[in-house]
Amino acid sequence: MKRLSLSGFSSSIALASGRLTALILFFLMILVVVGVFMRYFLNRPLPIVDEFSEYMLAAITFLGLTYTLNTGGHIKLGLVGSHLPQRVFRWLDIATSIISLLYVFWFAWLAYGLVLDSYTLGSTSPSTVRTPLYIPQMVLPVGLILMGIGIIVELLQKAKSSQGLSNEPR
Numbered sequence: 001m002k003r004l005s006l007s008g009f010s011s012s013i014a015l016a017s018g019r020l021t022a023l024i025l026f027f028l029m030i031l032v033v034v035g036v037f038m039r040y041f042l043n044r045p046l047p048i049v050d051e052f053s054e055y056m057l058a059a060i061t062f063l064g065l066t067y068t069l070n071t072g073g074h075i076k077l078g079l080v081g082s083h084l085p086q087r088v089f090r091w092l093d094i095a096t097s098i099i100s101l102l103y104v105f106w107f108a109w110l111a112y113g114l115v116l117d118s119y120t121l122g123s124t125s126p127s128t129v130r131t132p133l134y135i136p137q138m139v140l141p142v143g144l145i146l147m148g149i150g151i152i153v154e155l156l157q158k159a160k161s162s163q164g165l166s167n168e169p170r
Helices: 006-040 047-068 086-121 139-160
Strands: none
Touching: 006 047, 006 139, 047 139, 086 139
16 A cells, blocks of 8 residues: 655645636636526525625635646745745744744634534524525635645645755745
8 A cells, every 4th residue: 555645644634625626617617607597587686696606716826836836836936036035034934934833723713613603593694595604604714724734744844845945946
């Protein structure tokens, strides 16, 4: 049986979240196209289009965080880092990753509290669908925790690397 490294595990999670995000984006497109068709051609608007497209947009945003991190799509220190000595840049990059990790897990904790409150109180959307709000809200802590795992793996790789960031383009 093949043993999966932490980096490989993180990459697999990122790829899965990227594919799930793409699938949600596809369903969002279908929902909006059907909604437009129903509204303008059949004069029968679907009441779920606005509400569910908002939920899908939140899911795309938060579930796509890990994939974006894994592919290097988040904001980097490239502009500042290109003018700093390599050693200073390495420490600055590690420090910003630690601050990002703390922020992500703090935000995930707050999002978990929101989901728990919505579940405990039985909160539902004010629409005709009456969606239990904890269901679409769950993508917030899940996406943030997955991103936090990705940041941890990135930090471990930076700490393990003897050359730091010298191999990565800035």
